[in-house]
Amino acid sequence: MAEHWFISGANRGIGHGLATLVAERGDDVTASVRSEKAREALQRDVARHRARFAIVSFDTRDEDAIRAAAKTVEEPIDVLVCNAGAYGPQSQSTLDMDFRGALDLFDVNTLGPLRVVQALLPHLRRAEKPRIVLISSGLGSTKTAGSTNIAYRAAKAALNKIAQGLAHDLERDGIIVVALNPGWVRTDMGGRNAELSVEESASGIVATIDALTPGDSGRFVDYRGEDTPW
Template identity: 60%
Template sequence: MAHWLIAGASRGIGLELARRLAKQGERVTASVRSERGRATLATALAPLGDRGRILSFDTRDQSQISAAAAQVTEPVDVLVANAGAYGPKRQTALDMDFEGALDLFSVNSLGPLRVAQAFLPQLRLGERPRIVMMSSVLGSMALAGTVNAAYRASKAALNKFAQCLADELRPAGVAVVSLHPGWVRTDMGGPGATLSVEESAEGIIKVVESLTLSDTRRYVDYRGVDIDW
């Protein structure tokens, strides 16, 4: 039984990951940003009893994250930094909402790094510790495209942080990967996306369960297929 910590589990992929892991009998700690999503997440974690826990924090707020991390005293085996946002309506290189883009970088790029740093002591105590940065194929520098520029750049920055974190933590035995969940039918992905949250979550769990230190610094999708940085 592994202890999974999912940052951002009030809806979509994070919620489905929590639900599936609870059914598998894993220990799950999951976070919400506001109280609106707590009831739904609590229902998903109900089968776990006291092996399920809900934390509250905004990944933009270091003090909230630190306070939440202080509540977790047991080892963490897997950290999934899932919380993210799409960003402002205006986000092309020729028409950018700069304030909105800065906030997006705080959520998508720095937020996962804040969470990883805060929970690193628990991860160091875990069995086969793994950090999963929830990225996107749109963060690939090899992928052409001009729309969603701020979102793309925020995920590219996240990928670079994941690389640096992987190099820093390899000596400690902590594996770090960037993971693209696929184009998923969520509030962010929209109804026209190709994958259900169930399909994405099932693939993510399989990939994460198979990760070893030899996989650190990889950029993969929900099937375990490598993506060009």
């Protein structure tokens, strides 16, 4: 039975891979992009799936734009993947921090997904098996040593805490919530030396999401469905 996926940040990288994959297998997809240029590029890429694709535009910093986009969605949402994010400023070490850039990164990577979740909750509550997936990172694990890109690491660690809180608060609604580590992927953010192709990560993520049960809510899993240390 076809499901309806809402995927934020779907114009490139992992989001694009997920949107394409689930559309190819027959699921309905609503994909978000940030700019009109990105919308046009995504529309060209998925033209063969047009009957199953809808594209909305918003910046995850903009609550009003997110809520306006949510009002254009009529169907229940079975799977919400909060994928849109950024890597942050060039200077983000503990000894040399672009504080303004770091605050903006938290706005995008930590609060942005929460804005999207809150705006789309009415659609999730109407689904039979609603799932929320917050795309995190292995760098967000507090067990991962190192301090490079510390603002990014901290923002993803904070997103993991948001996932835990949502899992607790939405348990009564039967909504499954997980934080998900997609692995080190060859995207603009991950770089050419990363371990995984977009297709490998996306196919694993889709299989993991398909297999989620209520008992998984509140977990931090990777693209293979295995636990990532908090």
